[in-house]
Amino acid sequence: MKKKFLNLGKQPLANSFLPSLSNKTLRKEYFYNLSVAFDTQNYLVSITNPVNPKKQYTDKYAHRASESKTMRNAFKNIAQKLKKKFKPKVVMEIGSNDGVFVKNFPAKNIIAVEPCKNLANITKRKFKTYPNFWNKNLAKKIFKKSKKADLIFSANTISHIPNLKETFQAIEYSLSLKGILVIEDPSLKSVIKTNSYDQFYDEHVYVFSALAIENIANKYGLKLFDVQETSTHGGSLRYFIARKDSKFKKTNRLKKSIQKEKQVGLNKFSTFLKFSKRVQISKKKLIKLLIKLKSQKKKIISYGATYKSTTVFNYCNIGTKFFDYVTDTTSNKQGKYTPGKHIPIVAPEIGFNETVDYAFLGAWNFKKEIMGKEGKFLKRGGKFITHVPNIRIL
Ligand code: JHZ
Numbered sequence: 466m467k468k469k470f471l472n473l474g475k476q477p478l479a480n481s482f483l484p485s486l487s488n489k490t491l492r493k494e495y496f497y498n499l500s501v502a503f504d505t506q507n508y509l510v511s512i513t514n515p516v517n518p519k520k521q522y523t524d525k526y527a528h529r530a531s532e533s534k535t536m537r538n539a540f541k542n543i544a545q546k547l548k549k550k551f552k553p554k555v556v557m558e559i560g561s562n563d564g565v566f567v568k569n570f571p572a573k574n575i576i577a578v579e580p581c582k583n584l585a586n587i588t589k590r591k592f593k594t595y596p597n598f599w600n601k602n603l604a605k606k607i608f609k610k611s612k613k614a615d616l617i618f619s620a621n622t623i624s625h626i627p628n629l630k631e632t633f634q635a636i637e638y639s640l641s642l643k644g645i646l647v648i649e650d651p652s653l654k655s656v657i658k659t660n661s662y663d664q665f666y667d668e669h670v671y672v673f674s675a676l677a678i679e680n681i682a683n684k685y686g687l688k689l690f691d692v693q694e695t696s697t698h699g700g701s702l703r704y705f706i707a708r709k710d711s712k713f714k715k716t717n718r719l720k721k722s723i724q725k726e727k728q729v730g731l732n733k734f735s736t737f738l739k740f741s742k743r744v745q746i747s748k749k750k751l752i753k754l755l756i757k758l759k760s761q762k763k764k765i766i767s768y769g770a771t772y773k774s775t776t777v778f779n780y781c782n783i784g785t786k787f788f789d790y791v792t793d794t795t796s797n798k799q800g801k802y803t804p805g806k807h808i809p810i811v812a813p814e815i816g817f818n819e820t821v822d823y824a825f826l827g828a829w830n831f832k833k834e835i836m837g838k839e840g841k842f843l844k845r846g847g848k849f850i851t852h853v854p855n856i857r858i859l
Pocket of ligand 1: 528532533534621668669698768769770771772773774792793794795798828830831834835
């Protein structure tokens, strides 16, 4: 049974950066109600009314996974490890974005699947790319006649697809007999422990745990045999899955992870109700801090026009009254406005200058990378604000 525990209010699509504030553009802006529920049977946490993926994954998709050094390195590392350990001949990535993972493999090994045409156009220059949504028809089209995949990789994508049944059935069809499925997504344990409620937005239909993935894999003829904690995106889990009848045995690492998830209470509704209370406190404290800084005439901006900050800005009702603008390195976000709250986005070269007193870390998941490169700002007394794990000035 699905039980609601969090209501994040009216939200726009996290990716719908506006090209202008004309009446025509504003009229077209789409909003939906964002609430989150826990399934007491399979321990799956999901948003209650997913948006039609055709509205989300268009030829104007903004997020480029290659924008951060942390992610470029993380994908390079995991690609090397998977190559060494499993020696896969046919590798498929579901949701290949701008090719940050596949570029670590020889082109002859790769099948890329990416529904956002602007991104698929990047990988198709070098790799066999299908500019389509992942589903059973596509799996049949790809594998009916050719060899099945020895490795299917998918980072920050499976959690985005509402239809888990079709997703996993299509995967089961596409895996070779000894094939491995590796998926990676933000972890529910990290979200609960660090109060990062902004991991909930329209694209994150699910925030998975090992407990939930184990149940899902079982249902579709697969088995979760290992799990690895990673620090990316504020704490993610990498799941290793194979066919149910494969030789892989459940690792101790998986058993420990599941035990830890139970200790945190990811199998109990009461855990999520407590989380929901903490989220409401976080909102109150952030608004209080921003009001205080504004009364002291401080200039505040936001650093990183993340999808996550769409949730924070809209849930906390934060707009240009508090933030002069948002800086972001992604060229196709610059010159646009944030979804719902319409804060201008500018390049850091223009906006991250000596006039800024405080910068809210929209990209808090890259705190280390950002603090490392913004020494000049910190040295002259500039300060970062974060809401993860609680509201504070760094
Ligand atoms: P970042 C996206 O979420 C969307 P977002 C998606 N749904 C998902 O699951 C995750 O990614 C994986 C900028 N930046 O990665 C670049 C700077 O400006 O946290 C990015 O626009 N300066 C697919 O948007 C943004 O911040 C910097 O120094 O929440 C980071 O976005 C750095 C490091 C980043 O994902």
